[in-house]
Amino acid sequence: xxxxxxxxxxxxxxxxxxxxxxxxxxxxxxxxxxxxxxxxxxxxxxxxxxxxxxxxxxxxxxxxxxxxxxxxxxxxxxxxxxxxxxxxxxxxxxxxxxxxxxxxxxxxxxxxxxxxxxxxxxxxxxxxxxxxxxxxxxxxxxxxxxxxxxxxxxxxxxxxxxxxxxxxxxxxxxxxxxxxxxxxxxxxxxxxxxxxxxxxxxxxxxxxxxxxxxxxxxxxxxxxxxxxxxxxxxxxxxxxxxxxxxxxxxxxxxxxxxxxxxxxxxxxxxxxxxxxxxxxxxxxxxxxxxxxxxxxxxxxxxxxxxxxxxxxxxxxxxxxxxxxxxxxxxxxxxxxxx
Numbered sequence: 001x002x003x004x005x006x007x008x009x010x011x012x013x014x015x016x017x018x019x020x021x022x023x024x025x026x027x028x029x030x031x032x033x034x035x036x037x038x039x040x041x042x043x044x045x046x047x048x049x050x051x052x053x054x055x056x057x058x059x060x061x062x063x064x065x066x067x068x069x070x071x072x073x074x075x076x077x078x079x080x081x082x083x084x085x086x087x088x089x090x091x092x093x094x095x096x097x098x099x100x101x102x103x104x105x106x107x108x109x110x111x112x113x114x115x116x117x118x119x120x121x122x123x124x125x126x127x128x129x130x131x132x133x134x135x136x137x138x139x140x141x142x143x144x145x146x147x148x149x150x151x152x153x154x155x156x157x158x159x160x161x162x163x164x165x166x167x168x169x170x171x172x173x174x175x176x177x178x179x180x181x182x183x184x185x186x187x188x189x190x191x192x193x194x195x196x197x198x199x200x201x202x203x204x205x206x207x208x209x210x211x212x213x214x215x216x217x218x219x220x221x222x223x224x225x226x227x228x229x230x231x232x233x234x235x236x237x238x239x240x241x242x243x244x245x246x247x248x249x250x251x252x253x254x255x256x257x258x259x260x261x262x263x264x265x266x267x268x269x270x271x272x273x274x275x276x277x278x279x280x281x282x283x284x285x286x287x288x289x290x291x292x293x294x295x296x297x298x299x300x301x302x303x304x305x306x307x308x309x310x311x312x313x314x315x316x317x318x319x320x321x322x323x324x325x326x327x328x329x330x331x332x333x334x335x336x337x338x
Contacts, residue, residue, distance in 0.1 A: 012229035013241040019222040021248020024094050026218050027086050029210035033202040036083030037192030040076060040185065042211065047220040048182035055176035062180040067168055071181025074161030075223075076188025081154035089147025095246035097151040099272075102279070103129050104159035105239030112163065121279045124240070128275025131247075134268025159239065165227070166235040174227035182223065240279040247272050 030039055052059055086094050103125045169177060202208050230238040247269050 006232065009229040009232035010241075012225040013233075013238055014244065016222040016226035016229065017241040017244030018248055019217050019225070020242070020245040022252060023082075023214065023218040023222075023245070024086055024091050024098070024249040025252040026210045026214040027083060028091055030207050030214055031083060031087050033207035034199050034211065035193070035196040036080050036087060037189050037194075037196050038199055039083050039211070039214075040079045040189035041193050043079070043215055043219050044075060044182040044186035044189070046215045047223070048179050048186065050220060051175050051179035051182065051224060055173050055179060058173035058176035059179065062172055062176040067172075067177055067180055068184045070161065070164055070168055071184030072188040073157065074165065075181050075185025078154050078157045078161065079185065080189055080192055081150050081157065085147045085150030085154055087147070088144050089151060091249065091252075093148055094151050095249035097148060097155055098158075098242070098249070099129060099246035100152075101155050101159045101162070101242045102239040104156060105162045105235055105242075108159055108163045109235050121240075124275045124277070124279025126275070127278060128240070128272050131268045131271030131273075131275055134271060162230070162239050162242075163235045166230060166238070169227065169231040172231075174231045175224055178224050178227045182219075237279075240276055244272070244276070 027039065034042065082094075082098075085097075106122070106125055226238070226241075229241075251269075
C-alpha cells in the first residue's frame with residue numbers, strides 16, 4: 001500500500017511539473033493584455049472557487065494565519081515577480097532560472113534541518129540543473145539582466161515556499177489548503193493591480209485564450225496535484241519534479257516564440273530526465289551489521305552442580321536427596337564428582 005501511495009504521489013508530481021511547463025509561454029501571451037498584478041489576481045481568483053467547492057468540508061480548518069501568509073507570499077508574491085521577470089526577459093532564460101528551484105529546495109531543506117539528501121540525489125540535482133542549462137543555452141530574444149534578476153528572486157521565494165509548505169500540509173486537506181492559499185495570493189496581487197490601473201480590452205482573442213488555459217492547465221490542475229503529491233513525500237523529492245517545467249517551457253517557447261530547439265536542447269532534455277531519475281530514486285537500505293558470534297556460541301554446554309550450603313560430607317544423606325541439594329548452571333567443563 002505504501003508503494004502504491006508513493007507511485008501515485010510521483011505521478012501527481014510529474015503531471016504538475018509537465019503542466020507548469022506551460023506557465024511561462026502562456027503567461028508571456030497573457031501579459032500582452034493584462035499587466036503582472038492583474039494576471040496574478042485573475043489567475044488565482046478564478047481557480048480558487050473551483051477548488052474550494054471540491055474541498056468545502058475542510059476549508060474552515062485550512063483558514064489559519066500561517067497558511068494565508070504562506071499563500072500570499074508563495075502564490076501572490078512569487079507569481080507577481082515571475083510575471084514581471086517573464087515580461088522583461090526571454091522564455092528560455094525564464095525557464096533556465098526556474099530550473100534552479102529544485103537545487104534551492106534541497107539546499108534550504110538541508111540548511112534548516114527539514115530534510116537531507118544522499119550523494120546520489122545531490123548528483124541528480126546537479127545533473128538536472130546542468131540539463132536545464134543545456135536546454136536554455138541557446139538563449140532567446142529580449143533577455144535582460146533585470147528580468148533575469150526578478151526570475152531569480154521569484155525562484156528563491158518559490159523554493160522557500162516548497163520547504164515551508166511540507167510542514168503546513170500536515171493534517172490538512174491539500175486541495176482545501178491550495179484553495180485558501182490561492183485566495184490569499186489573489187488578495188496579495190490587488191494592491192499591485194490597483195497601481196497598474198484598469199487594463200484595456202484585448203486586441204485579439206489570443207491573450208484571452210492563453211489566460212483561460214493558464215487558469216486551468218497552468219494553475220488549477222498543477223497547484224492541486226503538486227500539493228497532494230507533496231503531502232506524501234519529502235520536500236526535496238517533490239522539488240525535483242520542478243525540473244520538468246523548464247524542459248516543457250523551452251519546448252513550448254521554441255514552438256510559440258521561435259526560440260532555438262534542436263539536438264542540443266534534446267540532449268539537455270535527456271540530461272534533465274536522468275537527473276530527476278537519480279534525485280528521486282528511493283535511498284538504498286543499509287545492510288544490517290554482521291552479528292558477532294562468540295566462540296562459545298553454538299557449542300553444547302554441559303552442566304555442573306554448584307556447591308550447595310550443605311556440609312561437604314554428605315555421605316550420611318540418602319542418595320535420592322543429592323540432586324535436591326545442588327543446582328545446575330551452564331559450563332564448558334565436566335561436572336565435579338562428589
